[in-house]
Amino acid sequence: MSLSKDSRIGRSAILLVLSDDKSEELEKIKQLDWKCCTGKVGSMEAHKVVAAIETAAKKNEIVETGLYRESHALYHAIIESLHxxxxxxxxxxxxxxxxxxxxxxxxxxxxxxxxxGEWIAVSLYGTIGAPVKGAEHETIGLGVNHI
Incomplete structure (x- = not known):
């Protein structure tokens, strides 16, 4: 059981979220016949962050809405990334x-x-801090879970 060198799913998620020009990373993911999406969220409430990511995943057909195991795997990847x-x-x-x-x-x-089988990765990058403009710093997180 070894990871293929060119198909590290967590690395792909991190490079995608950090990329200024996403086209190169999207092309690599497409060549692997994987699914992906990106988005943005800002909030003072963790459940709103979770909801935004879950909504994007379902809207972009990354996970199937009616399958509990897919939503469950996504949830754990989100929480791990939030950690x-x-x-x-x-x-x-x-x-x-x-x-x-x-x-x-x-x-x-x-x-x-x-x-x-299939795996899902969620990467987060941005800022965290006190709810005062200028009182934040960079942060990053990654969560990977099997489906």
Missing amino acids: GVTRGQVQLGSMLRTVGLSFAIVRGTPYENKNE
Whole structure:
């Protein structure tokens, strides 16, 4: 069970979210026959961040709405990514923090053995800080989960 060198799903999600010109990364993902989407969200409430990412994933057919296992895998990838953004405390407004984030969702088969199935990665990049303009700093998070 080894990851294919050219198809690391977490790396693809991070490069996509960080890219200023997404066309090159989107082309690489397309060549792998994977699905992906990007978006932005800002909030003082973690559940709004989760909802925005889930909505984008369903709208762009990254996950199938009626399949619990797909939504469940996405949820865990989002929460894992939020742990990175919030340094382990997935709380925002209650701790007087706000985020402004870009996100990327990538779904595909990163293992050489296709029997390992599909995986989903969620990457987040942006700012976090006190809800005062200029009182924020950069942050990044990545979550990867099997479907």
